[in-house]
Amino acid sequence: MGRPFPEDALFLGFDSSTQSLKATALDSRLAIVASEIVHFASDLPHYKTSDGVYRDPSGGGRIVSPNVDVGRSSGAPPREAEERELRILESGGRLRQRAAARQRLLEEGSSAILASLDPQSGLLLQLSEAFSTKESPIWMDSSTTSQCREIEKAVGGALEVSTLTGSRAYERFTGPQIRKIFETQQDVYDDTERISLVSSFMASILIGGYAPIDETDGAGMNLMDLKERAWSKIALEATAPGLEEKLGKLALPTPSPEFHFKKSCLVIQWSGDNPNSLAGLTLNSPGDLAISLGTSDTIFGITDHPQPRLEGHVFPNPVDSSGYMVMLCYKNGSLTREVRRGSWDVFSEYLERRPRKAGIYYKEHEILPPLPVGYHRYTVDVDSATEREVDRFDAPSEVRAIVEGQLLSIRAHSERFGLPVPPRRIVATGGASANRSILRVMAAVFGCAVYTVQRPDSASLGAALRAAHGWLCERKAGDGALPEAGRAGRRGWRLRAYGELMRRRMEIERRLVEKLGRQ
Incomplete structure (x- = not known):
């Protein structure tokens, strides 16, 4: 059987986590040929973050400036590592991104800004007028408890929200965060043309237009009907008016192709960190579990028969549209x-x-x-x-x-x-x-x-593997099976x-x- 990929193929995955941006590049044999990391606090000190975020000393707020993402995606300040990543992009690498449960609110007219981005100029200046708010809450934020209770009450209770969306209302989820902005900054909400997750926002920069939200990533918003794989009318109405138009379309969880970055480069839908980690670790049996020991600790696996509860989360399986992924998340990792x-x-x-x-x-x-x-x-x-x-x-x-x-x-x-x-x-x-x-x-x-894998950054590795899978899907070549994780030891x-x-x-x-x- 011949190789499924061209000899000069490159597949690139990004992991935009809380504290850093990682990139992993694979060759036509799916072997790692390059990897880079940018630590936000030390490599981008002018943003003055602590562990990659800003902490509100008066409460549970945890935010980051949208410009931090723009700054790290534009390669500022310039470094040899970032220049190498850019050279990989120029050679036609296939891309995928990991997101850290943040949303971006884009002002009216931002679609035109995205469509006219100049690759020869820095992104910071070009996107300076694109955001409708200067603050973007992240997964560590816990300031929306009242909004969570309001949403649960409107939908019929916490268990009903969990059964409908896969999770009860959580402070860090996008739905409660949107409701808070609508309640406290209605002018900002009204002026917002599109609400993106980090995954779809970073993809939007590359394709020059609004990228859809991936179903698996979208399931972590308290806004999607888990069974129907569509925005839930009930959840949307409980959150804010006119919300569906601001969210745009959902994309299937399987790694299907989305857009062409240029003629020789394919950009497929982007997703979240844990879905990409599941792909990178090649979990394929309900008896397999993964534990990610990062800024947060998570445990996740797959199932054919999800049972939503008041704790934990159920998402669509990111590599099999007929199954589900289950996950528990701990903030203190x-x-x-x-x-x-x-x-x-x-x-x-x-x-x-x-x-x-x-x-x-x-x-x-x-x-x-x-x-x-x-x-x-x-x-x-x-x-x-x-x-x-x-x-x-x-x-x-x-x-x-x-x-x-x-x-x-x-x-x-x-x-x-x-x-x-x-x-x-x-x-x-x-x-x-x-x-x-x-x-x-x-x-x-x-x-x-x-077991462990060769590299601990499974999110960027999984992103690159899913990029390769998307390339195969577009060309209908092979079944896109991913390599098994290597055994590191037994205790x-x-x-x-x-x-x-x-x-x-x-x-x-x-x-x-x-x-x-x-x-």
Whole structure:
């Protein structure tokens, strides 16, 4: 069987995450030939972000300037790495982008601005008048609780919203964020011609027009009917008037071609980070799970029979239009781990010790469970199934409690959501998946083999693979099968012991949530 791709083919995927922009380029053999990364805080210091975002000291707001995206996509300030990425683009690489759950509000007339972009000029100046607001909320934002409750009430309750859209109303989702802008800045909403996710916005820059929102990415908006794969009239009316026209069309979740960047380069629909990671990790069985250890921690897998609940999310399967992807998301991931990290060598040494303690530490207001910033330390006696709150831990116990506590919570909520525990295998990705000590704890907590991929940035890799798949789909060549993730290692487990420790942690979580509800 001959090669499905031309010898000179290049496929390029972008991962525009909270803290950085990554790019991965694949050749005709789907081997990585180039990769680059731009860290927003250090490489674009003039935006004065902290960990890639602006934090509102008075509340739960987390925003970023739309110009940060424009700045990083225009290659300013110039660097050798960005110039190399631009050379890949000029050679006809196929593109795909990962998005970080942000939306862009584009003013009346922005379609004309996009259509007249000059590739020889910087994007910052050309798009300076395109945005109807200077602030763009991101996935870490938690300032729209009242809007979430209003939407749930209008639709018929939180479970009804989850059944309809795949998720209950979440503060970071686009629907509640749009409702907040409509309620507090109606003039901004009225002046907005198009509302784009980062995925469709960045694609719009390349094609010189409005790109559609991908169904899988669009499912994370509280606006799409999950079963019908179309905008939900009920959800739209509960959010803001005249919204469907501002959103534009939805695109199928399968990697079908969309536009030509130039004659030799195809731009296919762009999607979100976790859908692209699922593609990059080639999860193809309901017994497979992936855990991404990044700025946020997520666990996701695929299913043919989704069961929407009050926690977690259901999306269309990004590589199979007949199935679904399920996901749980935790706001406190790597940024929380790094608070107690010091050096990775010391961090790993501490993790090798195994105290029976439990720690619940939130640097950001947590999504699952809904708990505020704070740290709660407990010593746990597994044999007697009791725990006692304490004021402090020594350094090894602190590190162990944070990592172990995060993974125990992921396992517990995964079981509640119907994901298989123990799974057939776990594929770990994200920056922290490079730490073998963390993976050993993961294998012990979940009781299964843990695999990793060659590179932890699976979102940009998955984006490039889906670009290659889209190229195949356009030419009807082959079935577009993706290569399997490589096995990195297997660890032993203590499933029963961790099961009891997990139950104690969930009891602590329940009491804390109840205490918060009474305050």
